[in-house]
Structures are given as structure tokens and as C-alpha cells.
Amino acid sequence: MSSFGETNKSDVAIIPKGTVINGNIDIEGKLEMYGVINGDIKSDDRVNICGDVTGNILANDLYAKDSFIEGRIECIQGAIVRENTVILGDIFAENLVVDGAIQGNLDIKDSITIGEKAIMDSDIKAKTIQVNHGAAITGHCSLCYANVNAKDFFPATQEPAVEEEKISDEQEAVESTTQEEKEKTPDETVNEEVLSETSATSDTQQMVEEQKLESSQESQEDVIESPVSEVVAQDDAINEIEAKETVAQDSEENTTVEESVANFTESEGKKPKAVAKPKALKKAESKE
DSSP: OOTTTTTTTTSSEEEEETTHHHEEEEESSSSESSSESSSEEESSSEEOOSSSEEEEESSSSEESOHHHHSSSSSESEEEEEEEEOOSSOOEEEEEEEEEEESSEEEEEESEEEEEOOOEOOOEEEOSEEEEEOOOOEESSSSSSTOOOGGGSSSSOOOOHHHHHHHHHHHHHHHHHHHHHHHHHHHHHHHHHHHHHHHHHHHHHHOOOOOOOHHHHHHHHHHHHHHHHHHHHHHHHHHHHHHHHHHHHHHHHHHHHHHHHHHHHHHHOOOOOOOHHHHHHHHHHHHHO
């Protein structure tokens, strides 16, 4: 049904519960809707909604209760949104009373009355606002239609000239940069990109080569130090063994000489003379 009401000239048109209409409704007179409408509603009188509407509503005034409306609402006079009603869309009206939930901007020429059960996620523009205790409001409220000019009560503030100069300088810098970028030819832009990529690649390769060189030098130093230390240790051990063998040989020789001298002196009846110790034996004793 694309145009309901052209053939119905009664004062009140009723859409009963359980009825589903897929299409727009344009009616002269009042409309009471208890079913489901997937389309726009237009009326020159009041529209009472106790069902679901997916579409825009244009009417003289609106009364909604126990309903779900998704769309833009425009009322010449006022709109009343009672409890158990959810509206997803902007509302334009002369007056508004809210006890339900609304998500959308509100542009009300006169007054808004927000009840204690109201939940609103809206930016509000109105002449006067009355908010009852318990209401929840998220958004910005502006009494832009009130007969009060805030500038008449508060002196005008001037920002320091330094801030203005700083802002102007920043704007000029941005504009000059933008102009330079625009004046660049496509070839220049491509060349700059290629050069930046090439420099980045060369820097990366140089860093990798330096790391490889450092690691190779460290490994070579480790290899050189380890054989040298092993050779020094072996030489020390060999020298120590040779010194011990020399000391042992000298001591044996000394013992033999002393025995032979003692035997000779006993046979001759003379006192034995002191025998000088070998140099190797003296060195060994000094080390000990």
C-alpha cells in the first residue's frame, strides 16, 4: 500500500495490531497506528503510535507510547514520547515532552520537559529545558533560542598577540610547504623517493658489513690468543721438568763426590774439605 488515506476521508484512520504495511502513508486527519509500518508517515493532524515504525514521520503533533521508531520526526506543534518508547532519529518540534529513550539530535523551538525516567543520548537546542530528578542525559545542551545573549553579561576576552602571530607563522609554514610539494614535478618526487630508499638500503648494508667485520676480528683474536697461551704453558712445564731433572742429577753427583772424598780422607787420615755445590743446585734451592 503506497498511499493510505487518499480513499479514506474519515476523521480517524486506525491500523490495528498485527497489521504490517510496507509502504508510505499520506493521510488527511488523525492516525492511530498499533501495527508495523515500513515506510514514511505524513499527516496534517495528530499521529498516535503504539507500534513499530521504520521511516520518517511528518505530522502536526505526535504521541508515542510502547513503540519503536527509527527515523526522522518533524512536528509543527509538539511531540510527546512516553515510557517504553525508543526513538532512533532526530526530532524537530515546537515543544517536546520525554519520558522514554531518544538517541538523536533535538531541535526544539520552545521548551523541553525531560521526565525522571528519560534516557537521552542527544545534542539539545531549545529555548528552555526542564530536567526532572533521575533523568539521564548525554550530550550538549544549548539554549540558543532563549531571549538571552551571554555576550551581554560577560566581557569579551582577547587572546595575546603572540599567540596570533605564532598561529599565523605556522599557517604560513604549512602553506609554503604545501605549495612546494605542489610545484614539484612527478619526476622529482619519484627521484626523491628513490634516493631516500637507496640511502636507507646503503646504510643498512654498511651496518651489516661493520658487524660482520667486528665479529670476524673478535674470532681471530680468540683463535690467536688460545694457541699462544697453550704454548707458553707447555714451555713452562718443560722448563720446570728439566730444572727438576738437573737438580736431581747434581744432587746425585754431589753425593758421589762427597762419599769419594770422605773415603779418601779416612784412608789418608785427613779432614774432608767442603765441596762447592753446583750452580744448578743453588738455583733450585733459591727457587724453593
